Amino acid sequence: MTTSRETGSTGGAPRTLAEELRARPDEALAALLRARPDLLSPVPGDLTQLATRAATRASVVRALDRLDRFALQVAEALAVAADPCPYEGLAALMTGDEDADPAVAAELPRAVATLREQALVWGGEDRLHLVRTVRELLAPTPTRPSPTGLGPTVAEITAGMSPGRLQQIITTAGLPGTHDPVTAVASLTALFGDRTRMTALLADAPAEATAVLGRLAWGPPYGTVTADPAPHLRWLLDRGLLLPTAPGSVVLPREAALHLRGGRAHRTPEPLAPELAPTTEHSEHTTDATAAGAAFTALATVEELLGSWETDGPLVLRAGGLSVRDLKRTATALDTTEETAAFWAELAYAAGLLASDGDVDERYAPTPAYDDWLRLPAEQRWAHLATAWLAATRTPGLVGGKDAKGRTLAALGPDLDRSAAPEVRRRVLELLASLPAGTAVPHDALLARLRWERPPRTSTEDLRERLARWTLAEAELLGVTGRGALAGHGRALLTDPAAAPALLAPLLPEPLDHVLLQADLTAVAPGPLRRPLAQELALLADVESKGGATVYRFTPGSVRRALDAGRTAADLHAFLAAHSRTPVPQPLTYLVDDVARRHGHLRVGAASSYVRCDDEAVLGEILADRRSAALRLRRLAGTVLAAQVPPDALLEGLRALGYAPAAESAEGDVVVTRADAHRTPPRTPPAPVPEGPPVPDATLLGAAVRAVRAGDRASTAPRKPSPATTTGGGLPRTTSAETLATMQAAVLTGTPVWIGYVNAEGAASQRVIAPVRVEGGYVTAFDHTAEEVRTFALHRITGVAELAEDVG
Template sequence: MTGTPRTLAEELRTRTDRGLAGLLRARPDLLNPVPGDVTQLATRAGTRASVLRAVERLDRFVLQTAEALAVAPDPCPYDTLAALMAGDAGDPEVAAELPRAVAELRAQALVWGPDDRLRLVRTARELLGPSAAHPSPTGLGPTVAEAAAGMSPGRLQEILAAAGLPATHDPVTAVAALTGLFTDRVRMAALLDTAPAESVAVLDRLLWGPPYGGVTDRPAPHLRWLLDRGLLIPAGARNVVLPREAALHLRAGRAHHTPEPVPPALAPVTERDPQLVDNAAASQAFTALATVEELLKEWDLGGPAVLRAGGMSVRDLKRTAAALDTTEQLAAFWLELAYGAGLIASDGEADERFGATPAAEEWLQLPDHERWAVLIGGWLAATRTPGVVGTADAKGRALAALGPHLDRSPAPEVRRRALALLASLPPGASVPATAVLARLRWERPLRGDAAAGQIPAPAAGRTPAAGGSATPPVPAAPAPADDLRSRLAQGTLAEAELLGVTGRGALAAHGRALLDTGTDAAPSPSDTGATAHRAAALLAPLLPEPVDHVLLQADLTAVAPGPLERPLAEALGVLADIESKGGATVYRFTPASVRRALDAGRSAAELQEFLAAHSRTPVPQPLAYLVDDVARKHGRLRIGAAAAYVRCDDDALLSEILADRRAAALRLRRLAPTVLAAQTSPDQLLDGLRAMGYAPAAESAAGDVLIARADTHRTPPRTAPVPVPDGPPSPDPTLLTAAVRAIRAGDLAATAERKPVHTPAPAPGALPRTTSAETLATMQAAVLTHSALWIGYVNADGAASQRVIAPVRVEGGFVTAYDHTSDEVRTYPLHRITGVAELADDSV
């Protein structure tokens, strides 16, 4: 193809296969389904949903460039764009980065045309350009021509006269003369030199937006001076607007208050010993494993009930936080971490409860570094966000831990990008979280801010301008620190520290290995798991080795000098209570804990042998006496089901129990010298007598002692929750190659030269007939040229009609147009248009 491309489709046809593949890689939504030809690709690239997704992924400077193009003439020469970005004084950094920004917009098909005729696609111009209901992000208002569109010719001539311009013969030349004045730096400066100080103050208040202000029915003299010279133009009964050309003169030609051509620096940098960072991260990784293990132990017999709407109640979350000795927010994180790794789930029963899954049993048997890899693999890919637990959903209801509506699809991308920024620093180096958040906001300024297809405006509301009011203008809204992307990044940095990915704010060596996927695209779940295991291999030497002994002390405590081997930890957890945790765990032996071990079926001799085998110090005499004393009393009282009874060979002991006032609630009576009957259940009787200081044992109907070993509760096999994707996945090279080949083939078939075939003009009263491709192409061309068309249309009832329309927009299979036949704006489905023809003359 030769010459300047007239449409985006023509420009895309000139691209190489590599260029088309780059476009499809940057905007994967264009591939679903694969376009039939380049025309379909260009049409899809101009739809509102696709353009909005592409704009959301621009960095701040590229977005500022697109915003400048939205307020620039269409088409816009490169030099004009450079002047809008750098201003009259120029900016070397802007000049150096602007070619990159334009190239990025071109690569994503948001800008097309040569440098002397740059065109922003129509949908992007509508999104980023100014309107009365939606100000431009630049803070600029409409042009003089747009603002004065409804002004009478006489009023225009009055403005020209007040501004010192000669009269003209028609409104078009009057607007052109006023525009020429505002864009002439010398004449405009001379005009403003004669302005009252109050008038200049009003212009300063409207300068950076919003450009609209309010006036009364009788404006003050300084406002009347501005209105008489067109520096403020009426925009309704009580509103005025600052024309774009005048604002640009006052801004010294700059479209933006502060262009940001380079990203914020990651500073200040704090240097630490990398080995110290790795050790701190490994210590925290081990603590994370212990916390999840404690959670599984807490839910070993069954977790809390599932709410009818899903998730845990606030009371159960508080109870879990107390059991883990942490805050409710951190408890929600540990719960979601275990849930994302498939270690806990709901059991799906009628009285649905949470519990550990069969996978939790397998996880507990793995080495520590492999258990960490399972947790990290789930965390990296998870879209569930524990940070939103407790906040309100769209209906005002609080979001529950392990409940629905916690997925935030940008989470994996934000998580990896935040870690990648830390990885860009030298080993052992860290920066404040605010520096990371500032860089992320520069890279995706609109991510999480654009809602319902709208781009955030620079400010909300209008600036009062009447009567010389001293009310300050509404300031431009700064980049929000609490937008979704920032909250996700803050959560990532905190969670990475909790999981041992970072240590003291710096990325550890095994944390860097998590980012080594070998590709820039988002990794698949299998790739994530593989990188997690490679990182775990680096972590393994840093984790403490399990020990097989404790240090028994005379104060009835045992000190574990490190993590205990699993069988030893489980047995000691039954025999003693954990008193404190840390580098060394302290266990406390009490009569209740020893009785718990005896209830589990261990004898006094076995307990003494266990303590002697696993202690590096001799068994203290107080501990040996405690075990023997509790064992001597254990089982003297036997409790069975009558409803319940108490049996004891020592009738004096039974008499003592009967005489005790605390036994009144058990409603005991003597059946025989050695047997008491109770009107409570055996479990209540056991608890009651233990509360009184006795050591009863339950027995079966045959008189054998029942071993109190509770059954664990496990859910049926459950898979980990599937992450919610953030839009279409990135296409792989094979798909890109096939898609480009299919688009080229379809385009060749659509544009191949054919023998000329004479198509007779439709008879008077007959509907025009054209193919779907011809209809779409003619409609799109009419939108660009603002021309009217003759169409044939068949409505839903099958009634055919002929119409003359002026197309305004073609999108999503519909054309929005002004219908000259019905004198209104209407929307027509393209598949109901039988054909289209250009009018022979411009008679409409």
């Protein structure tokens, strides 16, 4: 990187930023546009426009936010230095008089070069200029100290002070009187900047006054005094070491503060990024295996979440998102916290597996892409989730917080996009990838590194730090990291995403095709089950516990659920025998047979509804049971009861009484009551919200630099003086006849000319063209600004002028 000492002006110092940009090589202009891509929207017409745009407040704020801490400290030092500031003066502000950190002097050229590359500083090493907008943002004012803690200068504070008061101050400070305020201010400023004289002045200060100066030296430099200040404060006020800014308010002048600081602008310069000192080291195998276990759990959790929502998904709030009650219910179903449940829901949404169905009663449901995702191998399913997470701007960590209007932010709702999220996630993983495999660092050390690379300028706990904390937690949940260290497939996710699944695949457990049936009516799955087996077992039994092994419990209700879905007792016995490594326990056989024997013994249909049974005694028992009163039953015949409730309510009521009724159709057939899986219409995943313009690629940068250079040549090309050409508005002005004659002459001689042109949208521009043909009211010419052949309407040309020399 070019340092400030290597970029000093040799052929005359540039007078403006535009002049310096004009002298830069194309590679340097491309570097500027790459570092500040907002300058390309749209492509500047010339280098003057580029310089003007680079000095706008919005662009400067964005550039300052992307500086590392030391580069920002150097900019802050330049903001409190004289303009222009020589390199030696800047070095003195950064290193001070003594005990300077050698790294400060070593890193200073790099920081200045960074500021120069981003067009925040310009000029040679003897005259470093900070762009005016940067100075306005960083320099202290009478009401606002700078980030360095320094106050305004003596000249700024005393502006408007009475000449008599100024004379009293310099006389009390031991300086000779002057004839005007300007020389008085200069005399006081020179005193505060002279180390020898200031040391002698402060040697006579009262101890209390010295203590006050010590408290104000490193900022904030402001204080308050009463109408009748104490003697030690009066001593400081009389000598200008404290100057009034408003009634009852005083400030320590910048020059005096710098003397007290030993010449340093910052208490603690930070030239080097904090080291990521590893504190925990694991074997690579341990890290990868732990992360793979988390990755497998992540797949199972997402599948469980979407499986539960495919039959009865939660409603979408009117303002969008998931209600607090539904989020709590989801967290309970997943056996996790609400924060983690919000992460899984947002992850499925970002991956395009979950969306709202758009119906009248709008609900969340899996998308058709979920079915395609289920058919992928486990490692491919994980890669799909991890890639979506890395690029998403959706930020689950914000769920439960408040927006700018005080409204609670809901999971899957609006206002959860944060443009900085993908960059922070990637940077956190890159820092972990810079460590040896299996190495973890404390989170605080990682956050300190991030704060150095992008120091917050407006808040102590900024969004980037919270994003980093959430990233570390989410990466562990998703299996990108294991025990705080980046796994092998996590590293591949950064450099070669296509290789990540292959690295993960050998670490994932092989799905099993069997369970272990036990006599206590439970089944133990010693590992992950193949999907058909897991789905059938979930229909026949209820999950009792999860972990390394999943425990399923068989109950009368779960067996009835399988029978309601159309299974027969023979089907269930065959299924259990085929998939158990242990003999089917007798209690389980009895349970299946008992529920199957009673299943369908009662039949419920629509009258309002009715119950029929071949056994009249059973119907008599139901009528005699007081608990059936709510069903409002009456006997129609010996084997039929009528009810005044719908069939589904009648079914639930009889089941609550301990019976196992089955629904039947109008034809008398048993109705299978298995719920259908619901899918949304095809949906695309939410598009990430970019943080400003994207970084341009090499092709775009090259084209932009050529266009800016060409436009600059057109705007700065020397012209032959012509009475018919005026400079009003910056465009040449000639009559139609003069324009036509000059164009025809240029065609004959083959020389380029300078024109002003107004396009169909009314935008005016200056161009250098080489006319080739003039006919039909149009000029065909090679446009040096765009470097291509174009056609120009003669009536849109404001004027034409010959160039003093050819422009190629």
